[in-house]
Amino acid sequence: MKTSHRTIATAVAVLAMTALTSCGSSSEPAADGTVTLSFMTGSDQSTVDTSKALANAFxxxxxxxxxxxxxxxxxxxGDNIVKTRLSTGEMTDVFWYNSGSLLQALNPAQTLVDLTGDPVLTNVQQDYLPVVTQGGKVYGVPATTLTGGGILYNRKVYDKLGLEVPKTWDAFMANNEKIKAAGIAPVISTFKDTWTSQLFVLADFYNVQAAVPSFAQDYTAGKVKYATTPAAQGGFQHLADVHAKDYLSKGFGSATLDQGLKMLVEGKGAHYAMLSGLLPPLLATYPQTATDVGFLGVPSSDPAKHGATVWEPPAIYIAKTTEHLDAAKKFLAFVASPAGTEAVTAAVRPSGPYRIKGSKLPDDAIQVAKDLQVYIDKGATSPALEFLSPIKGPSLEQITVAVGSGLTPPAEGAAQYDKDVEKQAKQLGLAGW
Structure with missing residues (x-):
């Protein structure tokens, strides 16, 4: 899902490009004993504000x-700048970059400081470590909050109709039937923005991993496929189910993401398979977003195993070329501490929980962040597959539009995606393909 990963990563951020500035740092302490760390970070406004808050508090x-x-x-x-400067030995002391499968492209064993077993990681939640690990070694700490991938729902609609949050797919479908009878669109779909069609599949990965714990590893090795793994085919089946029951919002084929979010917040649609991180920009226009929209993980068949798929935070890493390792580690330890997250919360309203032990959401956190925290506290989360496997077939969004529109049967859609990822895996030169 190379293209879809990019689109989703971009969608989570509110893009507000700032001027490219560069400040070098001397490798020698100043006469007064101070040390200067150089820190490369992103340029979207949320990342800039988060980085400034961390740096100033530190x-x-x-x-x-x-x-x-x-x-x-x-x-x-930006990716190319990071890779070039790492390969030429000209990287800043510390830098902000993606977590997950994109990390391997940085050749971390040669370019990054190994933090495995270091006190820097003391406060980092265990569930986060796999997405900053390559070759069994840990390289980064979480830079900000996580985002939930699942079903956003209108809590006022639920209250009005006396509905309970579903923990099984059957209960979810029963809720949809009651919502439809009340004259409200049960499931918002926005296939004009094709990437949004993927969420029932991508956000179902918690359920895939619960059923087949080794799926990500075996999938990367070419040992398992979507079409021959019933749990993995589940997301495609969900797309087909809601279409077959006529639960989709009217005009779903031409509707946009912005229109879908507006429908959800206004209560004209009850459910939207989407990312929680897209909600904060709506607060200025629709302040009720903070209280009226909740989050639930895509339900499976087993209520005892109900959990959520999350898009993990990007990370802050230390370049191996740093001449200020102690200071750099001290900064990362601060980033990965409750004090660090408190500094961020004071500057940027969190859209999800932090991956730091002891960090608390503020009382005025938006509801979806509070809902996500419950899953975190239960230990019932899994990173999306794209954080655990480098294989991202580029055609998933076209396949999911076809399945979600009733044009392609779910089993056929899963088989099509297997062929799509096979091309990608062979391009990457992965063993087993």
């Missing part, structure tokens, strides 16, 4: 360490 607590920040562009241009 410098206040550590007067002998100064942090100079520079901002890289987003997307592939």
């Amino acid at each position: 410098m206040k607590a550590n007067p002998s360490i100064k942090i100079d920040m520079e901002h890289q562009p987003g997307g592939s241009e």
Whole structure:
């Protein structure tokens, strides 16, 4: 899902490009004993604000360490800058970058400082570590909050109709029937923005992993397929189910993401398979978003195993070329501490929980963040597959549109996606393909 990963990652961020600035740092301590760390971060506004909050709070607590920040562009241009500077030995001391499968492209064993077993990681939740691990070694700490992938639902609709949050797919479908009878669109779909059609599949991965714990590893090795793994085919079946029952919002084929979010917040649609991180920008226009929209993980057949798929936070890493390793580790330890998350919360309203032990959401956190926290506290989350496997077939969004529109049977859609990822795996030169 290379293209879809990019689109989803972009969708979570509110893009507000800032001027590219660069401040070098001396490798020698200043005459007064201060050390200057260079810190490359992103340029979208949320990332800039988060990075500034972390740097300023850290410098206040550590007067002998100064942090100079520079901002890289987003997307592939920023990726190329990071890879080039790492390969030429010209990277900043610390830097902000993706977690998950994109980490392997940085050749971390050669370019990043290994943090395995380091006190820097003391407060990092165990569930996060796999997405900053390559070759059994841990390289980063979470830079911000996570995002939930699942079903956003209108809580006022639920209250009005006396519905309970479903923990099984059958209960979800029964709720849809009652919602439809009340004249409200049960399931919002926005296939004009094709990437949004993927969420029933992508956000179902918690259920896949619960049924087949080794799926991500075996999938990467070419040992398992979507079409021959019933649990993995489940997301395609969900798409087919809601279409077959006529639960989709009218005009779903031409509707856009913005229209879908508006329908949800206004209560004209009850459910929307989507990312929770897309809600904060709506707060200015629709302040009721904070209280009226809840989050639930895509239900499976077993209520005892109800959980949620999450899009994990990006990470902050230390370049192996740093000449200020102690100071860099001290900064990462601060980032990965309750004090660090409190500094971020004061500057940026969190759209989800932090991956830091002891960090608490503020009382005025939006409802979806509180709902996600419940899943975190239960230990009932899994990273999306794209964080655990480098294989991202580019055609998933076209396949899911066809399945979700009733044009392609779910089993056929799963088989089509297997062929799509096979091309990608062979391009990557993965063993077993």
